[in-house]
Amino acid sequence: MKRIFKQKQHLLLLALIALIWTSCKVDKVLPVNESVKDISGNWKVLKASRNGTDLTTLVDFTQFRVKFDATGKYTLINPLPFVVNQDGNYKLDDPNYPFKIAFTPQGGQAVGIVFNYPIVGGARQLNLTFSPGCSLNSYTYTLVKE
Amino acid sequence: MRTRLHIKGKYLWSSCALILVALVFSFCHTKITGVTGPPTATVGQTINIGVDVDVSTNYFGSDTYSGNVIIAVLLPKGWKGRENMTATYTSGKGNGNMVFTPASAIAPNTNGLTWAVALKNKFQIAGNLIDDMEWVVMQTDQPLKWQNGDKFVGNCAIKLKVAADGNATSFKPAYVVAQTLDGLKDDPGVADGAPWGPDAVYHNLYKGDCFTVTGGDGDFVDFCNPQLTSIDPPKSLDNDFITLTYNNTITNTGLDNPQAVYLCATATTSDGKTLTVCEQTDKTKLTQTGAKTGLYKLTFWPHQFFGATASQTIVSMSYYITNQAGTIKVGYGGTSDPFTFKFRCT
Numbered sequence: 001m002k003r004i005f006k007q008k009q010h011l012l013l014l015a016l017i018a019l020i021w022t023s024c025k026v027d028k029v030l031p032v033n034e035s036v037k038d039i040s041g042n043w044k045v046l047k048a049s050r051n052g053t054d055l056t057t058l059v060d061f062t063q064f065r066v067k068f069d070a071t072g073k074y075t076l077i078n079p080l081p082f083v084v085n086q087d088g089n090y091k092l093d094d095p096n097y098p099f100k101i102a103f104t105p106q107g108g109q110a111v112g113i114v115f116n117y118p119i120v121g122g123a124r125q126l127n128l129t130f131s132p133g134c135s136l137n138s139y140t141y142t143l144v145k146e
Numbered sequence: 147m148r149t150r151l152h153i154k155g156k157y158l159w160s161s162c163a164l165i166l167v168a169l170v171f172s173f174c175h176t177k178i179t180g181v182t183g184p185p186t187a188t189v190g191q192t193i194n195i196g197v198d199v200d201v202s203t204n205y206f207g208s209d210t211y212s213g214n215v216i217i218a219v220l221l222p223k224g225w226k227g228r229e230n231m232t233a234t235y236t237s238g239k240g241n242g243n244m245v246f247t248p249a250s251a252i253a254p255n256t257n258g259l260t261w262a263v264a265l266k267n268k269f270q271i272a273g274n275l276i277d278d279m280e281w282v283v284m285q286t287d288q289p290l291k292w293q294n295g296d297k298f299v300g301n302c303a304i305k306l307k308v309a310a311d312g313n314a315t316s317f318k319p320a321y322v323v324a325q326t327l328d329g330l331k332d333d334p335g336v337a338d339g340a341p342w343g344p345d346a347v348y349h350n351l352y353k354g355d356c357f358t359v360t361g362g363d364g365d366f367v368d369f370c371n372p373q374l375t376s377i378d379p380p381k382s383l384d385n386d387f388i389t390l391t392y393n394n395t396i397t398n399t400g401l402d403n404p405q406a407v408y409l410c411a412t413a414t415t416s417d418g419k420t421l422t423v424c425e426q427t428d429k430t431k432l433t434q435t436g437a438k439t440g441l442y443k444l445t446f447w448p449h450q451f452f453g454a455t456a457s458q459t460i461v462s463m464s465y466y467i468t469n470q471a472g473t474i475k476v477g478y479g480g481t482s483d484p485f486t487f488k489f490r491c492t
Contacts, residue, residue, distance in 0.1 A: 050387055051379060058445040059387055081385050081447055085456070133386030134491035136223075137379050 034096040037117060040070040042077075043126060043143035050139050066143065074103065081132035081139065083111050101128075174204035178323050178352035185355070189309040189362030197352075199323045201298040211292045213327035214285040217244060217302045218265050220272050220320040222369065224311030224381075224492060227282030231307075235286060237300025244284040244302060251283075254329030255348075264330050265322060272320035272353050274369040278380040279317070285326065292327070311492055313364035316371070318356050324349035365488060372396055374476065375467065375485050383489050384413075384448040384460035392432050392467045392476075395440035399476040401469055407432045407442050410475065411465035412484075413452040421452040421460075426472050442467075448489070462488045 045061035047054070065077035074090045076082060086105035092098035092115060104110040116127035126143040176199075183195035197217060215235070221227040233244035247261050256264035265281035290298065309315055324330060328348040345351070356370040367380070374396055378389045390409065394401055401407060408431055410424035423430060429451070432442035448460050464484035466475040477483045 053378075053389075055387060055445065058389070058443075059447070080450075081387060085385070133383035134379070134381050136381050136491060137386055139387075 036095045037092060037098050038070070039068045039092075039117070039124075039126065042067050042146040044146055045141050046125065046144045047142040048139065051137055055139075065146070082141075083113055083128060083130040083132070084108070085132075174202045175346050176201045176323055176325065176328075176348055177346035177350045178321055181319075181321060181352055181354055183319075183354075183357075186358045186360065187308045188360055189312055189314060190307065191359075192305055192307045195304040195306060195319075197302040197304065197321050197323070199298070199300055199302065201323070201325065203292050203294055203296045205294050208294060211327055212289040213292060213325050214289050215298060216247065216261070216283060216285045216322070216324040216326060217304075218261065218281045218283045218322040218324070219304065219306075220269075220274075220279055220281055221306075222309075222311070222315055222317055222367065223278050223280050224313060224367075225306075225308065225315075226310045227280065227306075230310050231282060231284075231304060233284055233302055233304040235300055235302045237298050239290050239296075239298050239300070240288075243287045244304075245287045247283040247285045253324075254327065255331035256329055268330055269320065269322065269351050271369075272318060272351065274318050275372060276367070276369050276376065276380050277378075278367075279369070281322070289326070309359045309362055311364060312362040314358075314360050314362050314366045315369070316356055316358045316367070317369035319354040321352045321354070322349060323352075365486070374399070374478070374480065375465075377487055381491050382448075383491055384452075384454065387445055387447055389443055389445040390432065390465075392442040393440065394442065397480050399467075399480050400474045401467070401476060403438060403440070404434075404469055406434060406470065408468045408470065408472070409444060409465055410468050410472070411452075411463050413448065413454070413460045413463045415454060415458040416461055417458055419458070421454060423452055424468075424472075426468065426470050432467070460489055462486065 043066045045056070045064055047056050048059065048061060049055055059080070061080065063078035064080045066082070067075040067077060068090060072089050072091060073087070075087045079085065084103045084105040086108060088103060088105035088108065090104070091102045093100040093102070098115045098117065100112050101115040102110045102112040111130075113128060113130050118125055118127065123144060127140060128143065129138060129140045131137055132139060178197060179200050180198040181195065184193055187193050199215065199217070201215060217233065219227060219231070228246055235242055235244055249260065249262065251261055252258055253261045253264040259267065261283040262281050265283070269281075271277055271279045325348075331348040372393060374393055376391050376393070378391070379386065382388045392407055394403070394407070408426045410430070412420050412422040412424075414420055430444070432444040435441045435443055448463070452460060452463075454460055464486045466477050466484055468475050475482070478485045
């Protein structure tokens, strides 16, 4: 009886050691690469403002599109006052952590503006602030992908 | 247990209140008691403006505080106040120069806004009608020492070269006195009565009468009186969206509360061409902002509206407001002359 008890004790001890042994393991944390910000697609205006005044319902933005393609080209469809007036090339300052987007119209100078790319309601938005006319006037367009 | 906590809390609150009272630096009054200056001037003239201020402290304790007196002036943006204004001060606390408060300096008690932004938020454009104005903020060149019961009764002598943009102008100047300790704090509860009043505890706004500048070769800009038509933003180019507002409540123009009115306009381009759009369609329709408001608005992109080519820019436009049939044309001041607008950025 005593021997059985001792055996049980050993078994318990072994089980405990086994549990402790298996309970801890080194968790290997692999660095996760930040996704490349891909903005290619057709973008339309969701909201627009001029010097803080909402223009969304005052101007017909429904036909206006900015088309970014994967090769770095952009096209303005049914143009309205925008960062640039002509089609051309665009470039993000960093593919993973972009803070600026530069538009270079064909035959023109690059125009760099702050790049803001939040996720709102599960969808990416593109907030662009610029002055298409007089530099005293500031416009903000919130674009969403079609 | 409950009783013990209750007593502890009571002392805690009393101590906190005492510390707070001791810490909070409160001015008994901060007021502009008068402003002197000419009612008119000519473009480019330098005028003298005197702003009399009276600041008095009243707080718990005998600590000495250090802070600057602020004088802010509301001016049309085109006047470039920071380049065309200088000021000195004389007071019972000494004399000196007023210097421009750094543009990035935060006004206390405004949730982290700069002085210019905080003043604009609080006092807007002080009764003027065109939002093309800015608060130009100056402060005493030295911080002043303040003790309980101190007074700063003095005068700020401003020299201002008017209308740097070359435009004849009418506007209502406004002034604010404040100090860098309390900023734009709102607490009218401790006003020390007449003649100071509850709006002159930590800061005070003084609104002047309409001041008119004549001469110059630009457009006349009237910030004081409502106009039959106005364009927002007032400084625009042809690649901006502009909002044209027609106000049918100012005078009887023959347009008797219509549902909509229409724009009949001619643009002049940089290459000397004229482009006319004079039709009564949705393109030219100014929509009433609400039933019987008498205000009609149209927002459009001038470059596209007039059909200018990529190489053309529109430098000016002249226009009329018409009824739906196109039989009544309203011009400048209700006359048969057209309204005019120059596309410019300065």
